[in-house]
Amino acid sequence: MTDFETFLLDGRxxxxxxxxxxxxxxLAAGHxxxxxxxHPEFRPHGSCKLCTVKVNGRLGAACTxxxxxxxxxxxxxxxxxxxxxxxxxxxxxxxxxFCPGCEKSGACKLQALAYDLEMLTPHxxxxxxxxxxDASHPDVLIDFNRCIMxxxxxxxxxxxxxxxxxxxxxxxxxxxxxxxxxxxxxxxxDFALSDKAAHxxxxxxxxxxxxxFAVPIGERLYDVDSISTQAEKRVGEEV
Amino acid sequence: MFRLETAENPxxxxxxxxxxxxxxxxxxxxTLLMDDANHIHQVRLHIxxxxxxxxxxxxxxxxxxxxxxxxxxxxxPVSHHLAAVKAMDLIAGFGPxxxxxxxxxxxxxxxxxxxxxxxxxxxxxxxxxxxxFDSEPTRRNIVGVAQDFPEIAKQGVLLRKFGQxxxxxxxxxxxxxxxxxxxxxxxGLTQAERDEMRRDxxxxxxxxxxxxHMVAALHRTKPEFYNHFGEFESSMMGLVDADGALDFYHGxxxxxxxxxxxxxxxxxxxxxxxxxxxEAKSWSYMKFPHIRSLGAETGWYKVGPLARxxxxxxxxxxxxxxxxxxxxxxxxGKPVMGTLFYHWARLIEALHACExxxxxxxxxxxxxxxxxxxxxxxxxxxxxxxxxxxGTLFHHYRVxxxxxxxxxxxxVSTTNNNQAMNEAIRSVATKYLDGREVTEGxxxxxxxxxxxxxxxxxxxxHALGQMPLExxLVDADGxxxxxxxxxxxxxx
Ligand code: SF4
Ligand code: FES
Numbered sequence: 001m002t003d004f005e006t007f008l009l010d011g012r013x014x015x016x017x018x019x020x021x022x023x024x025x026x027l028a029a030g031h032x033x034x035x036x037x038x039h040p041e042f043r044p045h046g047s048c049k050l051c052t053v054k055v056n057g058r059l060g061a062a063c064t065x066x067x068x069x070x071x072x073x074x075x076x077x078x079x080x081x082x083x084x085x086x087x088x089x090x091x092x093x094x095x096x097x098f099c100p101g102c103e104k105s106g107a108c109k110l111q112a113l114a115y116d117l118e119m120l121t122p123h124x125x126x127x128x129x130x131x132x133x134d135a136s137h138p139d140v141l142i143d144f145n146r147c148i149m150x151x152x153x154x155x156x157x158x159x160x161x162x163x164x165x166x167x168x169x170x171x172x173x174x175x176x177x178x179x180x181x182x183x184x185x186x187x188x189x190d191f192a193l194s195d196k197a198a199h200x201x202x203x204x205x206x207x208x209x210x211x212x213f214a215v216p217i218g219e220r221l222y223d224v225d226s227i228s229t230q231a232e233k234r235v236g237e238e239v
Numbered sequence: 240m241f242r243l244e245t246a247e248n249p250x251x252x253x254x255x256x257x258x259x260x261x262x263x264x265x266x267x268x269x270t271l272l273m274d275d276a277n278h279i280h281q282v283r284l285h286i287x288x289x290x291x292x293x294x295x296x297x298x299x300x301x302x303x304x305x306x307x308x309x310x311x312x313x314x315x316p317v318s319h320h321l322a323a324v325k326a327m328d329l330i331a332g333f334g335p336x337x338x339x340x341x342x343x344x345x346x347x348x349x350x351x352x353x354x355x356x357x358x359x360x361x362x363x364x365x366x367x368x369x370x371x372f373d374s375e376p377t378r379r380n381i382v383g384v385a386q387d388f389p390e391i392a393k394q395g396v397l398l399r400k401f402g403q404x405x406x407x408x409x410x411x412x413x414x415x416x417x418x419x420x421x422x423x424x425x426x427g428l429t430q431a432e433r434d435e436m437r438r439d440x441x442x443x444x445x446x447x448x449x450x451x452h453m454v455a456a457l458h459r460t461k462p463e464f465y466n467h468f469g470e471f472e473s474s475m476m477g478l479v480d481a482d483g484a485l486d487f488y489h490g491x492x493x494x495x496x497x498x499x500x501x502x503x504x505x506x507x508x509x510x511x512x513x514x515x516x517x518e519a520k521s522w523s524y525m526k527f528p529h530i531r532s533l534g535a536e537t538g539w540y541k542v543g544p545l546a547r548x549x550x551x552x553x554x555x556x557x558x559x560x561x562x563x564x565x566x567x568x569x570x571x572g573k574p575v576m577g578t579l580f581y582h583w584a585r586l587i588e589a590l591h592a593c594e595x596x597x598x599x600x601x602x603x604x605x606x607x608x609x610x611x612x613x614x615x616x617x618x619x620x621x622x623x624x625x626x627x628x629x630g631t632l633f634h635h636y637r638v639x640x641x642x643x644x645x646x647x648x649x650x651v652s653t654t655n656n657n658q659a660m661n662e663a664i665r666s667v668a669t670k671y672l673d674g675r676e677v678t679e680g681x682x683x684x685x686x687x688x689x690x691x692x693x694x695x696x697x698x699x700x701h702a703l704g705q706m707p708l709e710x711x712l713v714d715a716d717g718x719x720x721x722x723x724x725x726x727x728x729x730x731x
């Protein structure tokens with residue numbers, strides 16, 4: 001009989017099955033580790049680094065490091081949370097996250113994490129990017145000013161929809177998501193509202209058109225419970 | 240040219256700046272040019288604040304606008320929210336709203352009027368009125384009022400709070416909510432929320448009535464002064480319903496001349512450009528609108544409480560209508576024009592809004608669940624107009640086939656009052672300052688006149704150029720010693 005194996009997360013034992021990442025095992029056990037580019041249906045991406053933990057004293061992304069028996073993992077520490085706040089602040093200033101006017105407000109992972117990790121100010125100077133918004137598609141609006149480059153749309157379009165509508169272009173601070181069509185416009189792709197890629201964006205960059213603010217403030221996803229509380233309530237689900 | 244707008248020989252004159260004008264929302268300043276004998280040659284209210292809002296909104300999807308546009312101004316966000324959503328109802332192709340949705344929007348709007356009028360009267364105006372225009376300046380504020388008139392200060396705070404609660408229950412938040420969406424409302428009112436407001440509303444009506452009586456009593460102490468302070472003849476404009484009664488939320492445009500005769504009536508506000516025209520002047524960032532048929536010289540007008548209650552044939556609630564009649568009796572058949580009547584009219588409106596709220600709360604529709612209109616043909620252009628606390632507010636948009644805003648024009652209440660405010664301070668300057676040694680108390684008379692309009696200078700200047708800044712260093716005699724300026728067009 002194969003017993004469950006365990007590792008220690010902030011001193012508490014967490015059971016896992018072989019092959020699970022630290023993040024997967026932690027979430028399945030109802031222990032929240034902040035994460036942004038992770039999505040249970042997609043292979044780990046490891047780009048946002050919000051999930052960074054210390055595994056036996058060494059830094060690693062919980063969404064990519066496999067769980068191993070006997071690991072000692074530190075996550076909810078002032079030091080790591082402080083670094084996570086800095087990462088969030090950089091994401092906020094690098095894009096244009098004008099929450100009050102954004103349909104995703106209250107259901108946005110970036111915003112929810114900022115609340116959860118008590119990010120009080122953006123701290124750094126805003127870049128104020130002015131990226132054009134692509135409203136060419138009849139059903140979906142894209143505002144890349146809000147993109148955090150998690151590449152979930154890229155992955156979803158390629159792996160689930162089999163379409164390859166999005167791609168990452170440029171390098172370093174100039175990297176950005178582009179649309180794979182001759183005109184660079186969404187309308188000239190075979191993208192559809194029913195695509196997986198239309199529904200995976202963790203922020204308000206890819207949104208269905210004409211449904212602004214139908215859900216009142218106070219009743220939105222993270223208005224009810226914080227992102228960490230929600231994760232803790234979802235014990236046992238695939239997350 | 241307007242009297243006292245531009246002096247003939249400004250180089251030879253002494254300049255006095257009131258900068259910033261205090262106890263108004265936003266940043267404005269007044270300059271006076273006087274000669275050695277203290278005679279006044281030029282008086283101007285300048286606007287030195289700017290928000291590039293129209294540009295900011297262009298390119299955004301239309302359904303975001305009613306929420307984003309509230310950022311235009313932290314003072315009466317609900318007014319912008321509703322004016323924008325009324326335009327977007329049409330853009331998105333929605334037909335008439337279900338009764339519940341419209342009544343909830345009205346409740347939100349009346350809540351905004353109560354809270355805004357309460358803040359203005361109790362916090363911004365009452366120090367002058369209750370303590371005196373030239374009372375000790377360090378005490379001439381809400382703290383001084385709270386010390387000398389604690390009951391009145393308390394009522395002001397609670398009236399404001401009540402208005403905020405009405406907003407919160409309908410918009411989801413006290414400020415910058417999302418309640419109104421193109422086609423209707425995203426949330427209904429619960430029985431508990433209704434009951435909570437219903438429990439307090441009678442008290443609010445009583446306090447609002449008390450405040451009207453207090454201002455009426457103040458007038459009786461010095462009728463000459465109150466009737467004629469900052470008095471000047473002007474046309475007036477406001478929204479009225481089909482019967483000619485004041486309607487804060489929806490109606491046709493009516494303009495009356497100073498003698499009470501009609502200039503236009505029941506004008507569909509969607510065609511506002513046919514009756515109104517906007518003009519820019521080099522010395523202010525606020526535009527000057529006027530009635531097209533009368534021209535720039537004589538076509539300017541007043542909006543806001545004093546205009547509204549007189550433009551309307553009546554108010555639909557009993558207590559407010561009685562008070563309106565009492566005030567208008569002082570005009571002897573013609574509209575009253577003294578600037579301080581604004582306070583009286585504002586409180587009559589606060590009373591009216593409280594009575595309207597009570598009626599809405601007693602209406603079974605308010606708890607209805609049908610919140611969205613049916614959808615029909617999209618439109619590419621629409622205008623939304625509302626009577627904001629400070630006066631008629633216009634939002635005009637064009638939206639392309641991709642749902643992006645391509646054009647936005649806003650005429651905010653304070654802009655509608657631009658010329659009127661300039662006339663008011665010229666009237667006061669001529670009467671109280673001309674030929675006299677200028678003191679702080681006398682300068683405050685000018686500010687009192689501006690404050691009566693409750694101008695919101697931050698949202699009046701949403702349209703032009705770069706952020707202007709001007710700093711004046713003025714010595715004890717009021718002589719300009721030094722001036723630093725940035726991005727100002729010549730503002731002399
Ligand atoms: S558009 Fe959204 S899903 Fe795509 S990379 Fe940007 S943030 Fe991620
Ligand atoms: S969630 Fe692990 S790096 Fe983004």
